[in-house]
Amino acid sequence: MHFQFTQQLRSLLKASSFWQDNYLLLREFKHFRKIVILALIFSILAATFEGVSIGFLLSFLQSLTSPNAQPVQTGIEWFDNLVLGANTSAINRLYRVSSLILLSTWLRVAFNYFGQVYTELSQLHFGDRLRKQIFEQLQSLSLSYFAKTRSGELINTITTEIERIRQGFSGAAFLITRGITTLVYLISMFLISWQLTVISALLFTLLGVGLSNLNARVRESSFGMTTANANFTSTAIEFINGIRTVHSCGTQEFERQRYYKASDKVVSTTTKVVFTWTLVKPIAEGVATTVLVGMIILAFTSLVSNGTLQVASLLTFFFVLFRFIPFVQDINGTRAFLNTLHGSADNIKNLLKSDDKNYFQNGTLQFKALERAINLVSVDFGYDDKNLVLHNITLTIEKGKMTALVGASGAGKTTLADLIPRFYNATEGNVYIDELDIRLFEINSLRRQIAVVSQDTFIFNTDVWQNIAYGTPQATNEQIQEAAKLANALEFILEMPEGFNTQLGDRGVRLSGGQRQRIAIARALLRNPEILILDEATSALDSVSERLIQDSLEKLSVGRTVIAIAHRLSTIAKADKVVVLEAGRIVEQGKYQELLGRKGKLWEYHQMQYYNS
Ligand SMILES: Nc1ncnc2c1ncn2[C@@H]1O[C@H](COP(=O)(O)OP(=O)(O)OP(=O)(O)O)[C@@H](O)[C@H]1O
Incomplete structure (x- = not known):
């Protein structure tokens, strides 16, 4: 039975267009579903206890305002007698109900805390899973993909866009918990006065529908913002990587204009989004306050004056409504914020989808x-x-x-x-x-x-040991030193301040072209490959370096199949x-x-x- 229900739920979910559109993102939840379930359970408990304390509040207010009236009862006899003390004095009931309010409040606070912790953890794992999924995707793609794609755009996706989606998860979780609390509030309000609740619910639904148009505009403008962010990151990375060329070509002004233009575009596209999505909350607030004032007048002029509603009930109703209004605002504000994330979600989905890409077939x-x-x-x-x-x-x-x-x-x-x-x-x-x-x-x-000793060997920002042993992690220090010696690299390595422990900086900026090539030769020697591809440096080296490199290449080539x-x-x-x-x-x-x-x-x-x- 349970199994059938889960199956049905699953097929219903899979058929929904939201699931299909966002499958590439949503499938990641299965890796940390326990954390998400805990977040949901704690949030539901927190919302429930919020409702429970409101129920007690009515009893509390009545004990204060009309101690001699018939006490509020749940209809559950043992609970009314033992817990609420229905047959005891007014002061006794007040003590009991005060204790119950305190107890349910503390429970709510505790559940809220755990709810928040698990929501944060879910968010953290969601970002982590997406980053790792993108890594797997990038590693399985054929290299031709990288020849076509700007690295800055990929970095933007891995950093900025994932971060935004991660925040979006928080927003969605917030929406769910706020939704549950809102439901609890609605039920409490309904129990107090169904007439007032129906009118409030209708008015707030109208507000939600009215804001949909604005939300659609937010969604549209978010795509431009994502494109501008990706372009900016690419421009910034190209500028930093090409800084030497910029200086040597004297193109600082050209680069400044390019960089400023990209940054200005981020500002203009984001401004558009900001103006629309921040508008949602104040509109919601204004309308909600109008609704509230209207309701108070309505309640006093009709329901209380003709005796349909007690003053204590009315006070509780408005207390609940008062707490309820910020929730409605939050829900609308978060909906608008989530709409700003459509561009980011699309960006990540485009990178993760497989039907438009070439994969390496092993x-x-x-x-x-x-x-x-x-x-x-x-x-x-x-x-x-x-x-x-x-x-x-x-x-x-x-x-x-x-x-x-x-x-x-x-x-x-x-x-x-x-x-x-x-x-x-x-x-x-x-x-x-x-x-x-x-x-x-x-x-x-x-x-x-196969070892490739090429013009653009990549040097990692670690020490010399690790750079030479890259791809041969089992190599001993003696073997690394021996390879460095054969590659004619030992001398300059030992001259560096910390020898083999020297950190080589981003892309090996602390090495000359010839030195970099000798590290690459040492790396190849250590791998002891059967096939060697030597892509000679086009840049002219001084004659000493050239002789040293030539000498080490000859040693490296002995007994191997060489493509030079x-x-x-x-x-x-x-x-x-x-x-x-x-x-x-x-x-x-x-x-x-x-x-x-x-x-x-x-x-x-x-x-x-x-x-x-
Ligand atoms: N990743 C790439 N994407 C698109 N075209 C490329 C790519 N790499 C090289 N090419 C093009 O392929 C052609 C051959 O380039 P290749 O690098 O193989 O030449 P090469 O003979 O090795 O040149 P060099 O002696 O300058 O290194 C060139 O026209 C180049 O523009």
């Missing part, structure tokens, strides 16, 4: 070791549907050999290399590892055997195969000397680099 085959070769067969690739960056690439990368990729900037060398750790999938054609489609492999087992992207031809003269790319197509491949002999593209590059002609 394989199951464990990659153990490369036996023969990696083959690219008729591979086309484009970052978007319109423009292909690689055209019809057919290439064999043999085990244990060095394959060098050469070509002008933008020819597609890095893009081609990125297909090997499967950062991207080929748009057409296939990549095979020992004749098996690369998509069959469990990606981490494959990537564990080279700008300086001197670094690839020893390659087993040189592949020349032009505008995404292979125009030549073969041994270095062989290609020179053909006097083709490589020969042209060779002439340009060595003879500058």
Whole structure:
């Protein structure tokens, strides 16, 4: 029976459009439903005791105003006799009812406290779950998503928008508890005077309907506010990340205008929202007070004067109504606030929804070791549907050999290399590892055997130990030191104030380009990968750094399958195969000397680099 009811409730809930629209957010509740249930139970108890103390209040006022009148009774005989002392003296009843009011008030306060605590906890867990859900989403998306999305917008979603939705949860919980208390008040008022209650309820419902239009406007304007926030965060992050470029290009004024404009837009869109949503509460207050005054006059002129209502009942009724009015205002104000959150909710839902995104499809085959070769067969690739960056690439990368990729900037060398750790999938054609489609492999087992030493190696804001051991957490300090030594990094690490314990700052700002690259080489050495992708730095290093890096790269390459992207031809003269790319197509491949002999593209590059002609 209970099971059936829950099932029905569940299917009813699932069919509702609110559930469907907000499923991506609401599904998170299942992870902390016990806390939500406790919050609800305590809030209901607090509301109930609010009603109970009001019931006693009527008895209390009557004992004060008309001690000789028939005492207020519940109709439950044992309760009226034992608890309210119906047959005892007026003063005795007053003591009893005072004690009961105090007891129910303290209980209400205690339940209120726990209700609030559990509501806060629910809110906290809701934010936590959403943050983690977004992390899972970001990690499972294909890298192409990040090529299209501004990082500032994502950061805005994870921080600002989640925070707003978290507050929204509080608002919703507040709405529920206020709703329950309102119901208890309505029942109490109904018991005192149903006529006055019906009139009040009608008037307040009319008020709610009247405010709906305003709430719809709040909702509409919230979308603009969310877009402005996302744009501002992106602008701020780009400015901070690009601060060196801003200074060196002297574009402070340009950046100031961009930043100010984004910030002004936040102000103007939020102002629009503020003007509408703050209007709701004062309107509600004004109307409610008018209702109250009207009711008092009505009650005195009709109900009390003709004896339908006692003065004590009227006083209690208005006491309840007085407490009730701020609740109605709160409910309307919170409804308006919740409407300001539609933009934020949409923003999070858009990030979490799956039907418009490409996900990384993992394989199951464990990659153990490369036996023969990696083959690219008729591979086309484009970052978007319109423009292909690689055209019809057919290439064999043999085990244990060095394959060098050469070509002008933008020819597609890095893009081609990125297909090997499967950062991207080929748009057409296939990549095979020992004749098996690369998509069959469990990606981490494959990537564990590949190290990429690139131009933009990321240095984390931790110490040198952790930066070198990134991806190899089991490495011992001796192994890390040995890797640093082989990478020619030991000397400069030991010269830093705290040696291996030095914190490297955001994105490794405390390191020079050459030093950063040697940390990356040490990291790769420690991972001891079978396949190595070297993306040579385009920025010129001084000759000492260059020699040190070249030396450490040579040590790193011994006995591995190497794919080297080279700008300086001197670094690839020893390659087993040189592949020349032009505008995404292979125009030549073969041994270095062989290609020179053909006097083709490589020969042209060779002439340009060595003879500058
Ligand atoms: N994430 C990306 N999104 C869209 N287009 C990209 C992306 N990365 C590179 N491209 C484009 O793909 C083309 C090839 O770029 P790629 O970085 O592979 O060239 P490259 O030969 O390695 O150049 P360089 O020698 O300058 O590093 C370029 O036209 C570039 O604009």
